[in-house]
Amino acid sequence: MTVTLTINGQKVTTAEGSTILEAARSAGIYIPTLCHHPDLSNVGACRICVVEVVGARNLQTACTTPIAEGMVVYTDSEIVRATRRFVLEMLLSDHPNDCMTCEVSGDCELQDLVYDYGVKWPEHKGKRHNWEIDPDPNPFVFIDRNKCILCGRCVRACAEIQNRDVWNFAHRGFRTKLVAGADQFMLDARCESCGQCVAYCPVGALYDKMSLGKGRANQVQKVRTTCSYCGVGCNFDLNVRDGRIVRVTSAPDAPVNGMALCVKGRYGYDYVHHPDRLTAPLVRARWLQGVEEKLKGGEWQVFVPQGNGRDGGDGSDHLTVTPDTFIQTDWDTALDVVARKFAEEKRLHGSGAFGMLASAKCTNEENYLFNKFARQILGTNTIDHCARL
Amino acid sequence: MxxxxxxxxxxxxxxxxxxxxxxxxxxxxxxxxxxxxxxxxxxxxxxxxxxxxxxxxxxxxxxxxxxxxxxYAQFYLERRGKHVLKICDGTACHVKGTPALITAVEEEFNVRPGETTLDGELTLEVVYCIGSCALAPATVLDGRVMGRMRPTQLLQHLRRHVSKTSVQET
Amino acid sequence: MGEQTNVRIVEDAALTSTKDLPSQWIAVCMGTGCVSSASAEVRQALIQELERHGLSSQVEVRRTGCFGFCAAGPIVVIHPDETFYTRVTPADVKDIVEQHILANRRVERLMYRDPVTKVPIEKWYEIGFYSKQQRIVLHNCGIIDPENIDHYLAREGYQALHKVLSEMTPDQVIDEVIRSGLRGRGGGGFPTGLKWKITRQTPRWPKYVICNADEGDPGAFMDRSTLEGDPHSVIEGMIIAAYAIGARYGYIYCRAEYPLAIHRLQVALDQARQRGFLGGNIRGFDFSFDLYIKEGAGAFVCGEETALMASIQGDRGNPWPRPPYPAVSGLWGQPSNVNNVKSYAYVPHIIRLGADWFKQLGAPDNPGTAIFALTGMVNNTGLIEVPMGITLREIIYDIGGGIPDGRKFKAVQTGGPLGGCLPEAYLDTPVDFDSLCAAGAVMGSGGMIVADETTCMVEFAKYFMRFACDESCGKCPPCRIGSTRMLETLECITAGLGTLEDLDYLRYLANGMQKGSLCALGQLAPSPVMSALRHFEDEFRAHIEERRCPAGKCHALITYEIIADLCTGCMVCARNCPTNAIRGEKRQPHVIDPALCERCGLCKELCKFDAIVVR
Missing domain, CATH: 1.10.10 (Arc Repressor Mutant, subunit A)
Structure with missing residues (x-):
């Protein structure tokens, strides 16, 4: 069943049961929103999407009002624009004038709307909230309630997508406060640090703690990637600045996961630039030949751990090489050593000597090849996968 | 207790x-x-x-x-005083003198609406309408409605009631 | 008091009175107002006194609902004489029994006296307070024992239900209610029958019937009195509504601040269930319905129907946007019919006596009566039921007996925190939904508060805005922040710091809240301020331009002073001043230090010599 209505003089035909917002967007008509998000239920709280419906007593929120046959809607009339301006002015009147240093400047739905509607900074003698900034000791989610517009997207994201119900509103009226659990720290309130609340926050009230001060939207390059942690294949955007990853943001068009990510995908990227990260193969000196020469020629190096001084030498050039010393070699040399050892073991002890464990970080295809290699080349059926443990 | x-x-x-x-x-x-x-x-x-x-x-x-x-205003997350005084600030009570009642109790007991005195004796609450508008201004001390209150009367009543109990218990 | 004559004789034995009641009985008001002034003790004393004289079996002492004339409580009425005794204390009981009951002599000192002629008036219906009233919803209040279903049955109770079940289809019931022109008594004035029709037509089950008894308006107690005095009338109305729309279950959402009303409702529900008026196959007909009480927990916004349903579901009382309306998607997403207490209470009368009977009451397009809680600066405060179309002047002066102590009328406020106030020039406005709306006030749920010259209209407006701020649910920014900004601006003005631009800012904020807010609370919360600004702008200007509060109420703009000539130096004020702001030697005139004075007014109240004045 379809319904035909008129939006700004244009006839729009769309599925029965749609909202005015859905009908308008299907016809390419823009209606601004704040508390609405296509992934979440609609609550009609922020009043930004109000439209004029002919015959209705009051302005209606486009995100919640179901369409009806013959309905006549104006989405951009003067009264609509004035009301949106008023709402934005009210929000600004209880918001810090902080865009200059705000993390989300340039990536803020409130800032964009204030700009679009030409709202001036409201000076007034009244109250502004003065909540403590970043009061929560959790390692991932930064909270600045002074910037919170109480749209409830984080509350709904946590409840409807993550099913954790960490967030809710407490108290009422001007005293309404976004709280975790019974106004506790997030990690004491069933939070599993997925960061969905941050992803859905339209302003700078919730932000990624690890990314504070590391680069704003217009300073970073977004690089779409697939998460390397498991085989689900979530996509997200690496926010890269000066060749370094400074943040991970959800990619709404990600085919597998949409906006959703887990704590590892969203916050587990610090290993990328870690000084201890291995970037070349290491082989014990005892398996190699001609070590002295290659070291002298500069093709190989004695491995010196960089981080934390762990296990490490003093960084001088006069390192003693023992049979256990790790030598940083090239891939061909390292793989040759592995192949030689596999062949030797198989000859001496047979295929039964091998047990193979595959990784969940590999793709399906890689795991398939791994299985082929185990059964056909090494000749063992003793093969398993870490996700089965 | x-x-x-x-x-x-x-x-x-x-x-x-x-x-x-x-x-x-x-x-x-x-x-x-x-x-x-x-x-x-x-x-x-x-x-x-x-x-x-x-x-x-x-x-x-x-x-x-x-x-x-x-x-909801009815719920308290903190322990309340031994005695609870509710002062009605419904419209009828308001025009008949609730503000003076509140000021009087605030001054006398050094307690603000919604608070409990430091000694835990008295909780002061200001409520909107207990429906006893015809008895305005109305107060409720420990569940007992006292209508047509004047500041002096209320203070006398509180001094008697609140201090007497604490004497008995010490 | 129009006695209804054309009562049908019903064959069902349970529907006729089974109990022989004594011809002589004493009604003691046990409404919340009278209970607060010790009517329970009076009742107990009466029972004991009658027992002492061996009269217990001949004279019944009956607990009744509210007589309405709360200002004169505790009220005792002796039947069948209909003698109306006021401000009765337990000490008066001996005289009532020995003189009136035993010796048939009236106790004149307990009778109500005409405020002008001072002549005692015996019969209740001869008192000015009752003169212009027409009691339909309240017709049982003060007559029956609300905790005794037999009393209700003896007054044609549940006959409308019997009629509906035995000879009317649901559609006929709805048609009758539509034809009667009954409009919702919660304040909106939406046609009740139409609401039922839409709920009936929504093809989804289950459906719910909900009674809104979350009477949150400060200064209003109409619903409470109805529930306390005649709970079965509301229950009967709800059962009829359930039959009409096809509901199996219903809820009465009553504010927890009304413990007596909840108790009486519970008793009434239990009795109705026992007699088969609730439950499976009601009175043997193929219709089942049951009803539960849900207690509110202290949130004015839950009087808004969508917030009310959120609260029944156990959520925060945040309103939902409409449409979809509750008739389509309400409680738990199901079609639900929400009406006010009084709307349901009219229904049995309309069914029993017919739509035509109801239509001829009141005013055109506004049939029936209006129930008001008349309070504030008026001599006869209490609960009144008047025909629609009566003027404000008749209510305030004829029924209310005018302003106390000869002071001057200033304004009458209707509709509570979502309503407006009207000045003297509007006193001849007829009281009905449309006329009050046109005048800039609203009918509201039935609070009517009279302000006199000692009321500061700026402070009054600020009071309502503070209420709106306290009760805003916080969901939408126009109400959450707009009401805060309005309150701050009004606080500025009453603190003597206002500017004329503040008045424009108030108007701007009000307009934004009205247009932008989600629910009626935010849309209508500016109304008290706007109507005060419209009718009393000079008072606002006096606060701003002259830094003066004409009513002498705003603390920052007044000082307390002692007139030296009148002060006897009795020290009473100095001893009682909570901030020790008063100094002076014994038998010497005292002085108030304005820097220390908190302007609590205690000294003025205590001074026996009227030596303290407000400037």
Whole structure:
């Protein structure tokens, strides 16, 4: 069943049961929103999407009002624009004038709307909230309630997508406060640090703690990637600045996961630039030949751990090489050593000597090849996968 | 009342008192508010442990229980005084002199609306309309309605009532 | 008091009175107002005194609902004489029994006296307070024992239900209610029958019937009195509504601040269930319905129907946007019919006596009566039921007996925190939904508060805005922040710091809230301020331009002073001043230090010599 209505003089035909917002967007008509998000239920709280419906007593929120046959809607009339301006002015009147240093400047739905509607900074003698900034000791989610517009997207994201119900509103009226659990720290309130609340926050009230001060939207390059942690294949955007990853943001068009990510995908990227990260193969000196020469020629190096001084030498050039010393070699040399050892073991002890464990970080295809290699080349059926443990 | 009541000391909360309440409302939809009301009847306020227990037993998030408990004016999350004075600031009472009553009690007991005196004797609450408009201005001390109150009368009454009890108990 | 004559004789035995009641009985008001002034003690004393004289079996002492004339409470009425005794204390009981009951002599000192002629008036219906009233919803209040279903049955109770079940289809019931022109008594004035029709037509089950008894308006107690005095009338109305729309279950959402009303409702529900008026196959007909009480927990916004349903579901009382309306998607997403207490209470009368009977009451397009809680600066405060179309002047002066102590009328406020106030020039406005709306006030749910010259209209407006701020649910920014900004601006003005631009800012904020807010609370919360600004702008200007509060109420703009000539130096004020702001030697004129004075007014109240004045 379809319904035909008129939006700004244009006839729009769309599925029965749609909202005015859905009908308008299907016809390419823009209606601004704040508390609405296509992934979440609609609550009609922020009043930004109000439209004029002919015959209705009051302005209606486009995100919640179901369409009806013959309905006549104006989405951009003067009264609509004035009301949106008023709402934005009210929000600004209880918001810090902080865009200059705000993390989300340039990536803020409130800032964009204030700009679009030409709202001036409201000076007034009244109250502004003065909540403590970043009061929560959790390692991932930064909270600045002074910037919170109480749209409830984080509350709904946590409840409807993550099913954790960490967030809710407490108290009422001007005293309404976004709280975790019974106004506790997030990690004491069933939070599993997925960061969905941050992803859905339209302003700078919730932000990624690890990314504070590391680069704003217009300073970073977004690089779409697939998460390397498991085989689900979530996509997200690496926010890269000066060749370094400074943040991970959800990619709404990600085919597998949409906006959703887990704590590892969203916050587990610090290993990328870690000084201890291995970037070349290491082989014990005892398996190699001609070590002295290659070291002298500069093709190989004695491995010196960089981080934390762990296990490490003093960084001088006069390192003693023992049979256990790790030598940083090239891939061909390292793989040759592995192949030689596999062949030797198989000859001496047979295929039964091998047990193979595959990784969940590999793709399906890689795991398939791994299985082929185990059964056909090494000749063992003793093969398993870490996700089965 | 135990001796530790007044000084806000943490006397252990007997959670087993909630069992009959859970039994009564078992399986009923939308039972959170009546359960909170019954809990407050039992403990006189809503201790954190009780909120946690209610969340567990109803299988709902603590954030939801807390959101509801802080939304409604009837619920208290902090221990209240031995005596509770409610001053009605409904419209009829307001035009007939509630503000003067509030000022008088504030000054005399050094307590603001919604607060309890430091000695735990008196909680002052300002409420909107108890429906005794014809007796404006109306006050309720420990559940007893006192109508047509004047500041002097109210203070006399409080001095007598509140101090007498504390003398008896010390 | 139009006695209804054309009562049908019903064959069902349970529907006729089974109990022989004594011809002589004493009604003691046990409404919340009278109970607060010790009517329970009076009742107990009466029972004991009658017992002492061996009269217990001949004279019944009956607990009744509210007589309405709360200002004169506790009220005792002796039947069948209909003698109306006021302000009765337990000490008066001996005289009532020995003189009136035993010796048939009236106790004149307990009778109400005409405020002008001072002549005692015996019969209740001869008192000015009752003169212009027409009691339909309240016709049982003060007559029956609300905790005794037999009393209700003896007054044609549940006959409308019997008629509906035995000879009317649901559609006929709805048609009758539509034809009667009954409009919702919660304040909106939406046609009740139409609401039922839409709910009936929504093809989804289950459906719910909900009674809104969350009477949150400060200064209003109409619903409470109805529930306390005649709970069965509301229950009967709800059962009929359930039959009409096809509901199996219903809820009465009553504010927890009304413990007596909840108790009486519970008793009434239990009795109705026992007699088969609730439950499976009601009175043997193929219709089942049951009803539960849900207690509110202290949130004015839950009087808004969508917030009310959120609260029944156990959530925060945040309103939902409409449409979809509750008739389509309400409680738990199901079709739900929400009406006010009084709307349901009219229904049995309309069914029993017919739509035509109801239509001829009141005013055109506004049939029936209006129930008001008349309070504030008026001599006869209390609960009144008047025909629609009566003027404000008749209510305030004829029924209310005018302003106390000869002071001057200033304004009458209707509709509570979502209503407006009207000045003297509007006193001849007829009281009905449309006329009050046109005048800039609203009918509201029935609070009517009279302000006199000692009321500061700026402070009054600020009071309502503070209420709106306290009760805003916080969901939408126009109400959450707009009301805060309005309150701050009004606080500025009453603190003597206002500017004329503040008045424009108030108007701007009000307009934004009205247009932008989600629910009626936010949309209508500016109304008290706007109507005060419209009718009393000079008072606002006096605060701003002259830094003066004409009513002498705003603390920052007044000072307390002692007139030296009148002060005897008795020290009473100095001893009682909570901030020790008063100094002076014994038998010497005292002085108030304005820097220390908190302007609590205690000294002025205590001074026996009227030596303290407000400037």
């Amino acid at each position: 135990t001796a530790s009541d007044g000084d806000g000391g943490a006397s252990a909360v007997d959670l087993s008192l909630m069992e009959p309440v859970f039994q009564k409302y078992s399986g009923q939809p939308g039972a959170l508010i009546p359960i909170l009301q019954k809990a407050q009847d039992i403990y006189n306020y809503l201790p954190a442990e009780v909120l946690q227990l209610i969340a567990e037993r109803l299988g709902i998030a603590l954030s939801k229980v807390y959101g509801v408990a802080t939304f």
